[in-house]
Amino acid sequence: MFKRGRVNGLPYFRVMYTIPFFSMARQHQKINRELGEAFAKIVKNGWFILGEQGVLFEKEFAQYQKTKYCIAVGNGHDALFISLKALGIGLGDEVIVPSHTCQATWLAVINTGAKLVPVEVESSTFNIDPGRIENSITKKTKAIVPVHLYGHPCTMDKIMTLAKRFNLYVVEDNAQAQGAFYKSRMTGSWGHCNATSFYPTKILGALGDGGAIMTSDRKIAEFAMAFRNYGSEKKDVHALLGINSRLDEVQASVLRIKLKRLSIWNENRRKNANLYFEHLKNVGDIQVPPSGNMNEKPVFHQFVIQTKSRDKLKKQLERKGIETAIHYPTPVHLQKAYQYLGYKKGSLPIAEKLSQNVLSLPIWLGLEAKEIEKVCKEIRKFYSGKAGIYS
Numbered sequence: 001m002f003k004r005g006r007v008n009g010l011p012y013f014r015v016m017y018t019i020p021f022f023s024m025a026r027q028h029q030k031i032n033r034e035l036g037e038a039f040a041k042i043v044k045n046g047w048f049i050l051g052e053q054g055v056l057f058e059k060e061f062a063q064y065q066k067t068k069y070c071i072a073v074g075n076g077h078d079a080l081f082i083s084l085k086a087l088g089i090g091l092g093d094e095v096i097v098p099s100h101t102c103q104a105t106w107l108a109v110i111n112t113g114a115k116l117v118p119v120e121v122e123s124s125t126f127n128i129d130p131g132r133i134e135n136s137i138t139k140k141t142k143a144i145v146p147v148h149l150y151g152h153p154c155t156m157d158k159i160m161t162l163a164k165r166f167n168l169y170v171v172e173d174n175a176q177a178q179g180a181f182y183k184s185r186m187t188g189s190w191g192h193c194n195a196t197s198f199y200p201t202k203i204l205g206a207l208g209d210g211g212a213i214m215t216s217d218r219k220i221a222e223f224a225m226a227f228r229n230y231g232s233e234k235k236d237v238h239a240l241l242g243i244n245s246r247l248d249e250v251q252a253s254v255l256r257i258k259l260k261r262l263s264i265w266n267e268n269r270r271k272n273a274n275l276y277f278e279h280l281k282n283v284g285d286i287q288v289p290p291s292g293n294m295n296e297k298p299v300f301h302q303f304v305i306q307t308k309s310r311d312k313l314k315k316q317l318e319r320k321g322i323e324t325a326i327h328y329p330t331p332v333h334l335q336k337a338y339q340y341l342g343y344k345k346g347s348l349p350i351a352e353k354l355s356q357n358v359l360s361l362p363i364w365l366g367l368e369a370k371e372i373e374k375v376c377k378e379i380r381k382f383y384s385g386k387a388g389i390y391s
């Protein structure tokens, strides 16, 4: 289970899990040849940034999302940041975000200069509680950023209705939910301008950083296209001060190859989630994530359970060679970098409780039924007391 070795004379120590939390190996086995051919073509063409592959990927991803435009950028943070900038959000504005999310959601808002207004999530769905949003709207509120956390869709119809009533923009953070649906419409296509990430562990993962903006508004698309490239509308013309956030040709070609298979891969993910639901019924105090219904079709970027014995269970699974993860062990408002916002322990109790109770089980592409059954068997053993440590 452990691997020791030396690299350039320096010792290293790595835990080798029988079931790692994440692996791309089996996913890539199936597309290795195609990847190799695509890379060779890029090297031969000699064009590496904002080229043919990027343009084709943008077209194909917009078709997939059913939005008019897709603008590929360097990462998910920048996709959010540029979306907010495109909507004119900045100093003096307020933006509503969920209390429980990846810190990048908060950081993108802060980087625009706008004031961040966190709203608590529903602990059952992990997503922003639409019933709590209205109380946080002020005259300065400009936008709501719902995050489809762990691949579970937010209640988008309620959020869009609220936004319309108060004349607000909606920017979906779809970094974890490519392929999820809310009421037969894909997440990432509801808001005025939406953002996603292609970080390798994401549902549609590149071999490095990547992200995209999805919108059906031509003006927003044109702004984003220029802003990501130093504010350049066309070569040597800079009408605005932008940033450098471009998707390279290698990542675009990887994403094109994977996008063709995404719907099938997502169905496999859902099948694996169903196995977890089946095998984790009435086990200990475990609360499983929402499985979806007529209106909500999640995509299970993570399979996140809640339990009071989280830390002990995690340790026991590790002993059995099963790696798990915690998303997220410290809520954003209690991270040192965000202390200046003035939130204290107890400010956002739901987010704080989730950070203590959530545990993400392995659900990567290519994980086999017998491996999921093994994870569940060890979990059941833990709660039955056979592992001797459940309290």
Ligand SMILES: Cc1ncc(COP(=O)(O)O)c(C=O)c1O
Pocket: 075, 076, 077, 078, 101, 102, 104, 105, 147, 173, 175, 176, 196, 197, 198, 199, 209, 210, 211
């Ligand atoms: C919900 C959410 N938003 C934003 C991001 C930022 O994406 P990236 O890491 O590509 O900048 C991530 C990924 O880490 C995320 O999970």
